[in-house]
Amino acid sequence: MTWSTRGLFKKSDQATPDSSGRGILLQQVSKRLGTAQVLNQINLEVKQGECAVLVGRNGSGKSTLLRILGGSLLPDTGSIQRTMKGSDGYAVDGLPRLPFTSGEYLWDMGRIRGIRPEILRERIRELSELLYLDTAIDQKLPLLSKGTLQKVNLIQALLPGPGGLLLLDEPLSGLDIPAQEAVVSLLGQWKVEGTSIITACHEPLLIERLADQVVVLKKGRVLRYWSREDVLQADEPVVHIQSLMEAEEDLANDLSILKQSGVLSLVRNTSSEKSNSWMWDWKVSQKSTDDVLRMILASGGSVVSVQQEESQLHMESLLEGQHPAVCSSRGVVPESMGLTPPMDAEGRKVQ
Structure with missing residues (x-):
């Protein structure tokens, strides 16, 4: 099923993509938290209008990398260069159950971002309808289910509109299928309009439909980079x-x-x-x-x-650094699919 999200925001309200910018570039970014080396020499480049999906098991460094990109953490070493324009959106993994209704929280978050009241009111309405928030808009956050809380979390990240950088930590977690489809369709449209998306996600739906690159993290290091062409070699659902x-x-x-x-x-x-x-x-x-x-x-x-039926993208194999189209149950790789050594964003072999 394909969802139509065109015209969700008025054109005059949208950020104009800066087509001359290349997006965001991380070089040799490392971060230690306490005694743990959480990130170790991460290289990543995401151009304007591209989607990079971070995959890895718990503790691999995905959330820490998103926090660094969002500015809530500073790297110990390395550099981050950004040449894109537009507002940022950030959906953390798990919205705190603050003592507000959904509507109150979204209104305050929009006003903090400087969105004009008449525009903000319409955006909250449109996004709430898109994600089936329904009567939960008037309910207190502590009373919401995990899935409904995640919808509110995503709406606040999407309020600035397309353009700029969108950081999402497990955006489809806890969502029902219609809401997942709506989110993926909207993000696909926003990519076309110049939004750069970096997300930690393990749902094949998002990877198959949106990923221009898949970054496999393991113990704070990049284990593999896979391109859009690699993802497309997995059979269609x-x-x-x-x-x-x-x-x-x-x-x-x-x-x-x-x-x-x-x-x-x-x-x-x-x-x-x-x-x-x-x-x-x-x-x-x-x-x-x-x-x-x-x-x-x-x-x-x-x-x-x-x-x-079940997606043909084999996530368990992907997490271990194998090609997206590898069948984990049989370990079969098509003959035409040559497994290349892991490379960093500059084309160097990763040890």
Whole structure:
């Protein structure tokens, strides 16, 4: 399902992207907290309109790196250069349960950022509708569920609008599927409008749809960098459709259907209570789902269910530094996929 987020904010309210800037560049950034070396010589470059996804197990340094990028921590060594314009947004991992209603908190955060009241009021309304905040806008933060609290957390980060730098720490954590889809669609549109996004995230949905680079962190070091091309080598998610069709139509032998782009398999399942109808199980590629659904309805059939199967992006393998398309259960890598040694942002081998 694709969500339309165009026109969410008026054009006059949006920051104008600085197309001449290259974004943000980190060189040899290190940070020690107490006796622990949390980050060790991190190199990262994110250009304007790009999305970098940080992945790694707990304690790998993702949140610390985001805090340094957000300015709440200073690196011990290394440099950070920023040449982009626009306001920043930052959603931490876990919003404190402050003694305010959602609406009061969002209003105060918007006014602190200097957003004019008439603009802020409209942005809160639009984003609340987009993320299905509903009546929670008038509820106290301590009373909200984890998922609803995360929606408020994301809305406050999105209030400045597109442009600039957006830092997100596990933005999809705790969200229901419609809200996840809405967030990913909105972020995709904001990328087009010049927003640079750096996020720690483990949901394949965001990585598959938005990531221009995936940075694998392990014990404070960069284990691997993967490009957009690497991510795309993971197979597209498969969608399972069940439809009810007339029995006399032998769809399983209809070459015009089987050869249609995106149709992976078609199997006749069981007969329905209606004597002249059968249940059909389809497996189609995600990008062809809408076309197949239209074809089913145009032929007089009905759609019983649509379910997306597990993503083909193997996160467990990714966390260990393996290629995004590696199947962790079998350890299979396509022959055409050469695993390169880990490189830093300047193209040097990482030890």
